[in-house]
Amino acid sequence: MEYVHAEFSRGEDAAAAIRDLAAAGISKSAMELYSLRPVELDPAPLARRSRMSLAAVLSAITVGGGATALVYWAQRDYPLITGGMPINSGWATGVVTFETTMAGAVMGIFAALLWESGLLRGRKRVPVPVLPDRGVVLQVAGAPDTAGLAESLRAAGAVAVEVVGAED
Amino acid sequence: MAEQTTQQAEQGAERTPQWAMAIDLDRCTGCEACVVACASENNVPTAGEDQAAMGRTKHWIRIDRYYEGEFPDIKVKYRPVMCQQCDEAPCEPVCPVNATYQNAEGLNVQIYNRCIGTRYCANNCPYTVRFFNWFAPEWAAPLNLQLNPDVSIRPAGVMEKCTFCAHKIKRAKLDADAEGRELADGDAQPACVQSCPAEAMVFGDMSDADSKVAKQLGSGRSGQLLESLGTKPRVFYLEKAD
Amino acid sequence: MDAIPTTALTPDSGHASVRADLLGRMRGASGPYLAGVAVCGMIVAWALFAWGYQIVNGFGSTGVRRPVYWGFYIVNFVFWIGISHAGTLISAILRLTGAEWRKPVTRAAEAITVFCLMIGGLFPLIHISRPWFFYWMLPYPNERLLWPNFRSPLFWDLTAILTYLSGSVIYLYLPLIPDLAELANHSKGAKRRIYRALSLGWTGSDRQWQALERSMKLMAVVILAIAVSVHSVVAYDFSMSVMPTWHNTIFAPYFVVGAIFSGIAALVLVMAALRKMMGLERYLREVHFVNLSKLLLLMSLIWGYFTFSEHLTTWYGNLPSEIRVFQIREHGLFGMLFWTMVACNFVIPFVLLGISKLRSIPTIAVSSAAVLVGMWLERFLIVVPTLSTPPLAAAWGSYAPSWIELSITAGTFAAMVLLYLLFVKAFPIIAIWEYDDGVRAR
Numbered sequence: 001m002e003y004v005h006a007e008f009s010r011g012e013d014a015a016a017a018i019r020d021l022a023a024a025g026i027s028k029s030a031m032e033l034y035s036l037r038p039v040e041l042d043p044a045p046l047a048r049r050s051r052m053s054l055a056a057v058l059s060a061i062t063v064g065g066g067a068t069a070l071v072y073w074a075q076r077d078y079p080l081i082t083g084g085m086p087i088n089s090g091w092a093t094g095v096v097t098f099e100t101t102m103a104g105a106v107m108g109i110f111a112a113l114l115w116e117s118g119l120l121r122g123r124k125r126v127p128v129p130v131l132p133d134r135g136v137v138l139q140v141a142g143a144p145d146t147a148g149l150a151e152s153l154r155a156a157g158a159v160a161v162e163v164v165g166a167e168d
Numbered sequence: 169m170a171e172q173t174t175q176q177a178e179q180g181a182e183r184t185p186q187w188a189m190a191i192d193l194d195r196c197t198g199c200e201a202c203v204v205a206c207a208s209e210n211n212v213p214t215a216g217e218d219q220a221a222m223g224r225t226k227h228w229i230r231i232d233r234y235y236e237g238e239f240p241d242i243k244v245k246y247r248p249v250m251c252q253q254c255d256e257a258p259c260e261p262v263c264p265v266n267a268t269y270q271n272a273e274g275l276n277v278q279i280y281n282r283c284i285g286t287r288y289c290a291n292n293c294p295y296t297v298r299f300f301n302w303f304a305p306e307w308a309a310p311l312n313l314q315l316n317p318d319v320s321i322r323p324a325g326v327m328e329k330c331t332f333c334a335h336k337i338k339r340a341k342l343d344a345d346a347e348g349r350e351l352a353d354g355d356a357q358p359a360c361v362q363s364c365p366a367e368a369m370v371f372g373d374m375s376d377a378d379s380k381v382a383k384q385l386g387s388g389r390s391g392q393l394l395e396s397l398g399t400k401p402r403v404f405y406l407e408k409a410d
Numbered sequence: 411m412d413a414i415p416t417t418a419l420t421p422d423s424g425h426a427s428v429r430a431d432l433l434g435r436m437r438g439a440s441g442p443y444l445a446g447v448a449v450c451g452m453i454v455a456w457a458l459f460a461w462g463y464q465i466v467n468g469f470g471s472t473g474v475r476r477p478v479y480w481g482f483y484i485v486n487f488v489f490w491i492g493i494s495h496a497g498t499l500i501s502a503i504l505r506l507t508g509a510e511w512r513k514p515v516t517r518a519a520e521a522i523t524v525f526c527l528m529i530g531g532l533f534p535l536i537h538i539s540r541p542w543f544f545y546w547m548l549p550y551p552n553e554r555l556l557w558p559n560f561r562s563p564l565f566w567d568l569t570a571i572l573t574y575l576s577g578s579v580i581y582l583y584l585p586l587i588p589d590l591a592e593l594a595n596h597s598k599g600a601k602r603r604i605y606r607a608l609s610l611g612w613t614g615s616d617r618q619w620q621a622l623e624r625s626m627k628l629m630a631v632v633i634l635a636i637a638v639s640v641h642s643v644v645a646y647d648f649s650m651s652v653m654p655t656w657h658n659t660i661f662a663p664y665f666v667v668g669a670i671f672s673g674i675a676a677l678v679l680v681m682a683a684l685r686k687m688m689g690l691e692r693y694l695r696e697v698h699f700v701n702l703s704k705l706l707l708l709m710s711l712i713w714g715y716f717t718f719s720e721h722l723t724t725w726y727g728n729l730p731s732e733i734r735v736f737q738i739r740e741h742g743l744f745g746m747l748f749w750t751m752v753a754c755n756f757v758i759p760f761v762l763l764g765i766s767k768l769r770s771i772p773t774i775a776v777s778s779a780a781v782l783v784g785m786w787l788e789r790f791l792i793v794v795p796t797l798s799t800p801p802l803a804a805a806w807g808s809y810a811p812s813w814i815e816l817s818i819t820a821g822t823f824a825a826m827v828l829l830y831l832l833f834v835k836a837f838p839i840i841a842i843w844e845y846d847d848g849v850r851a852r
Contacts, residue, residue, distance in 0.1 A: 033616035036425055036592070037843050038623055046616050052624050056632070070549060074557040080269040084256030084400070085561060092261075095566040095643055102639070103573040105632045109625050110580050117621035119610040128613045133426040223475045223807045232804040249802070258652045264564035265546045266557070282556075284546055285469065285539025286564055287479035291797060292651045296477045296805035300539075302470025324468045325539030394801055397652055 001142045002165050003127055004149050006158035009135040011035075015045035017138060017156040024152075026143060034129050035136040052112040059108025064101030071096055127164050135159065185351065186274045187332055188374035189361070190384035191248055192406040195368035198231050198246035202360035202369070206250070209333065209359035211319045213305035226299040228330040229360050248360070248369070251276060251297045251330035252393060252401030259289035259298060267327070274402055275332055283326035290327060294394050298329045332371070332402075333358035353379040374402075428845050432838045433596055435688055442687075443831065450828035457821020460814045461536055469539035471814050478797040478809035482819055483537035484647075488789045489672070490530030490822065491571070491644055492665070493782075496673030497523025497578060498637035500702075502630040511701055514693040514840045518684060519677050520582040521839070525829045526676075527575045529822045534567070536818060563646045570643040574636050581629050584622060587612050588843040641669040648792065654731035655724060655796050664716045668785055671709035671755070675781035678702050680830065682775040684839060693840050696771060703763045703774040706781065710759040717752075731801045739795045747787050754784025 008014040014033060022028055028046055033039055071093050079087045114120035129137040138158070143149045150161045206212065206229045215225045229250035236243040253276045260268050260276065267282040268289055290298035304324040307315070315321070318335040322328045333356075340356035353372050361369040372381035384390065390404040439447075464471050474481045500519040504512035535541045547558050547568055558565050590609035594602050612618060645665035648656040678699065685694040724736045738744055758780040762773040799806050811819075833839070 034614050035616070035619070036588075036614055038619040039616060040623075044616075044620065048617060048620060050621070050624055052621070052628060056628055071560045074549065075560060078555050078557055080266050080559075082260035082263070082266070082269050082559065082561060083258060084270070085261055092561040095639070095646070096560055096569050098639055099566070099569040099573045099636075099643075102632055102636045103569075103576065106573070106577045106580060106629070106636075109628045109632065113584070113621050113625035114610070116624075117618040118615075119612065119618065131614055219470070222473075223477075224470065230804065232802065249804070261559065261561045262563060262650065264559055264562040264568070266559040282546070283540070284543045286534075286537070287474075287539070288562070288564060288647075290476070290479045292653065294652055294801045296800045296802060299476065300469075300479065302475075303468035324470075397801075399652075 002146050002163055004140045004143060004146055004153065005127075005129040005162050005164060006138045006140075006150070006153040006156075007129075007132055007135055007160045008138060008157060009132075009159050010157075011039045011041055011045075011136055013157040014039070014136050014138045015041055017153060017158070018045045020152075020156060021140065021149075026140065030141045030143070032126075032139045032141075033136050034131055034139060036131050036133065039136055048116075050112075050116055052109060052116060055112035056105045056108040059111070060101045060105035063104025063107065064097055067100035068093060068097045129164075183375070184272050185373035186375040186402075187253070187337070187356075188274070188372065188381050188385070188402045188404065189253075189332070189358075190370045190381050190390060190404045190406055192368045192370075192384070192389075193245065193247060194406065194408050195366045196231075196246045196248060197366050197368075198233070198244070199365065200231055201363045201365060202229050202248055203227055203231065205359040205363035206330070208311075208314060209316055209319070209336075210331070211305070211315050211321055212328075213301075214308050214311060216306070216308070219302065224302050226328070228297070228299070228328075230297075247393075247405065249295060249297060249393065250360070250403070251332075252295055252399065252403045253330075253332060255400035255402065256398060258292045258294065258397075258399060262288045262292050264288075273337075275334060276329075277334070278327060278329055278331070280320065280322050280326045280328065285325045285327070287327065294397055294399065298327055301326050301328065425842075429592060429596070429842050432840055432842050432845075433593070435690075436835055436838060439835065447828065447831050450824040450831065453824035454821050454828055457818045457824070460817035460821070464536075464814050465541065471812060473810050473812040473815055475807060475809065477800050477805050477807045478794055480537075480793055480797060481809055482811045482815040483533050485786065485789045485793050486819055486822060487530055487533035487537065488644055488665070488793075489786050490526045490533065492641065492669035492672045492785065492789075493676040494523045494526035494530060494574070494578070494673065495637055495641065495666075495669040496526075496677040497521070497582070498633055499670050499673055499705075500677060501581070502634045502637070505626070505630045506634070511698060513844050514690075515677070515681065515698055515702075516844070517582070517585065517837075517841050518680055518839055520578065520585075521830065521833055522673070522676055522680060523578045524575075524582050525826055525833075527571065527578060528829070529825055531571050531575060532822075534564070563643065563650045566643045567647060570636075570640045574640045577629070577633050577636050581626075581633050584626050584629060585841050585844060586837060587622065588614065589838050589841060592842060593838070637669075638666055641666045653796050654729070654799070654801065655735045656792075658720070660716065660720050660723075664720065667709060667712050667716055668788060671706070671713050672782060672785035674702055674706045674709060675778035675785070678706065678774055678778040679782070682771060682778075684834070685771075688834065688839070690840070693845070699771050699774045700769060703769060703777070706774070706778065707759055707763040710756055710763070710781070714756045714760075717756075731799075734799050735796050738799060739791055744791060744795050748791055751784045751787040751791065754780040755788065756784075 006017070008017070018028070018031055021031065031046060033046060072088055075087050081087070085092060126141070129139060131137065138153070140149060146163050150163060153161050207227070210228060212226050212228055219225070229248055232247045232249050234245040234247065236245065253274065255270065255274060257270065257276045260270060264286060265282055265284055267279045267284070269277060271277050287300060290300060301322050301324050305321055318339070336358060337356040341351055344351045344355060353376065356371065358371055361371045370381045370384050372379040374382050374385060376382060384406060385404055387406060389406040389408060391407065392401045392404060472481065497520040500512060501516040505516070535544055538544065547565060549558055587609055590605050591612035591614065594605035594609055597605060642662035642665065645661040649658050649661040651657055681694050681698065684690055721736065724732050739748055759777040762768050762777045794809050798808055
């Protein structure tokens with residue numbers, strides 16, 4: 001597969017190019033931006049749906065609920081009376097429930113980060129462009145007409161355009 | 169677990185004694201015979217001069233002195249204080265490893281092996297009757313020759329305290345079993361109670377209305393130490409109301 | 411909040427120059443640096459020897475005695491866990507409120523959090539007399555069905571600190587990932603491979619940036635909740651007890667305020683040291699110190715308010731067991747420490763930071779140092795006077811630390827400096843990618 005790398009000095013130009021390419025029928029999933037600093041544009045040109053909050057909440061409920069259940073069953077099956085307290089009570093378990101819920105949220109966020117950023121998943125052998133100190137690089141994968149695409153990107157304001165083949 | 173619960177249920181059919189102690193302060197002469205008896209019964213180690221000066225002596229039972237009036241017209245009152253075996257003991261819930269808990273007979277038990285030495289229980293005891301093994305136990309000669317084989321030696325780094333002579337309670341139960349009879353009032357006697365020349369201390373099952381201790385508790389003179397904290401001690405102090 | 415004046419770093423001094431500058435500072439080691447590492451290393455080694463001595467010879471080699479069963483170790487524990495709130499406050503609150511001036515400050519703060527938690531989390535281990543059985547506090551399955559006591563505040567501590575430590579390590583690590591990738595690109599050999607592995611194969615794609623920024627926002631929310639809960643739980647160690655003046659509803663918020671207070675002070679001191687020793691004047695500017703000093707002043711006022719409320723309530727209530735603690739805390743040796751604490755935590759910051767003419771980097775650093783001293787004394791005055799006057803007068807006692815506690819206390823301060831010295835050579839102390847949004851791709 002061939003990749004076109006187009007360097008833009010401004011994120012806005014890259015965003016405009018992405019809009020044009022998308023209008024011309026190139027899927028957004030074939031495009032990717034690379035930069036040394038985050039491209040913070042509103043709306044994000046390549047906005048992706050994120051389930052990170054959901055992952056955090058679900059993980060929090062699972063871990064917190066699991067830990068609370070462990071405490072409940074452990075105390076029920078090994079009933080030691082201390083200080084005249086009831087064997088199980090919400091007050092005495094509250095702190096443990098809270099802390100483990102939060103620990104679950106942390107785990108969920110970190111796992112979701114690794115998954116959504118693609119750091120953990122089996123990486124496709126995608127060539128990584130050399131990143132300029134300023135500006136961004138737009139990568140378009142597997143375009144049918146690379147020469148024409150390069151030309152149109154140059155017209156859209158790209159500073160430099162190159163076509164690279166995948167390593168395999 | 170299931171096994172233990174059924175065991176408890178079987179015992180429940182027999183009736184679980186509820187141990188308690190009554191100490192008559194009007195009889196106590198402050199002679200400290202109980203202190204000596206306790207130390208030798210329970211293998212309580214001696215601390216040595218330097219450590220004692222630091223405040224590291226161990227006395228499972230101690231005699232607190234309260235002075236009334238001004239010299240020379242002075243009155244002293246003695247109060248033997250040991251672990252109060254609280255029903256709602258503040259020392260128990262704070263232990264992170266469950267090394268101390270309430271058993272079915274109302275004893276506040278300490279599991280030496282389980283203790284990791286956070287010393288939280290000792291901090292949270294309003295009576296300050298828990299003692300820590302700062303070093304491996306030692307006895308000045310010839311005390312090392314009179315150790316009691318019925319009581320375990322506590323290693324360095326664990327907490328210990330009055331057990332109401334749990335080993336003597338156990339022995340009394342075994343003896344009663346061997347003789348095929350019920351445990352009678354007065355069979356189980358802690359060392360301090362046995363040794364009190366003034367007979368100021370009475371120990372027994374307070375759930376048995378006929379026991380000596382239950383009668384003492386009903387005498388109208390009984391109260392508890394730091395009662396307002398709500399720890400519900402099993403040690404009751406009898407005192408004439410002034 | 412004030413905007414950062416961009417005089418020192420022009421828009422043209424782009425990413426490359428910031429990176430070159432910050433990476434350059436990581437290279438090499440000056441004579442004083444090596445001397446610092448050696449001295450701190452020796453103090454830490456001595457502290458480890460003292461700990462070993464304590465384990466081998468018995469806990470009695472410390473100065474702890476009946477009835478003061480808790481001493482310096484618990485004071486230090488509360489102190490270090492308190493300072494660890496620096497990272498959370500500066501980083502999470504400022505990140506969530508969008509305070510742009512935080513950017514050069516966050517990593518220094520987050521590193522404090524991680525190191526202080528590592529040190530503070532060690533104290534329960536040092537504090538218990540049979541540390542080799544520490545794992546009995548963990549709920550692990552075993553043949554005897556023995557579980558820890560889930561009702562114990564110490565077990566709560568364990569869950570809270572483990573959660574906080576793992577959370578803050580991740581919170582420090584997340585914004586470090588892009589910098590690690592850059593470090594890998596600009597180093598060679600084994601270093602390159604290590605940094606590359608640590609960066610998890612970061613390429614700087616938009617997908618990664620989006621996920622990273624989202625995760626950092628979420629983490630800021632979560633870590634804030636954890637931080638507040640952690641110091642509340644530390645306070646619960648005391649307030650769950652029945653001891654006079656410990657059993658107190660004010661303790662949880664009082665401890666949280668004190669923790670943030672000492673955390674800011676520690677951060678200011680660390681920043682002043684970094685600025686001086688690494689020559690970071692162009693990054694850590696006066697405006698950062700001034701902004702932090704305003705927060706410090708605010709926390710000082712809140713601390714004063716809490717302290718006043720606590721003591722007034724005790725004095726007015728006049729309960730026999732509580733008033734005794736109150737009196738020994740206000741008179742004699744404890745009294746001297748008490749009024750030193752008030753001076754350090756309230757008077758000095760109030761004068762030096764409250765009068766704007768006096769407010770400068772040196773005075774801000776001086777008041778921060780005073781606050782650290784004062785907050786250590788505060789914890790000492792919470793732990794020791796109460797324990798030395800239990801409800802029954804026959805059991806009253808005193809406490810003085812032995813050389814073991816003093817060595818270990820000194821060792822933890824040296825350990826903090828040592829960890830920081832090593833950190834600034836291994837990782838950029840200012841986030842390169844985050845440093846100035848003014849020069850990023852637009």
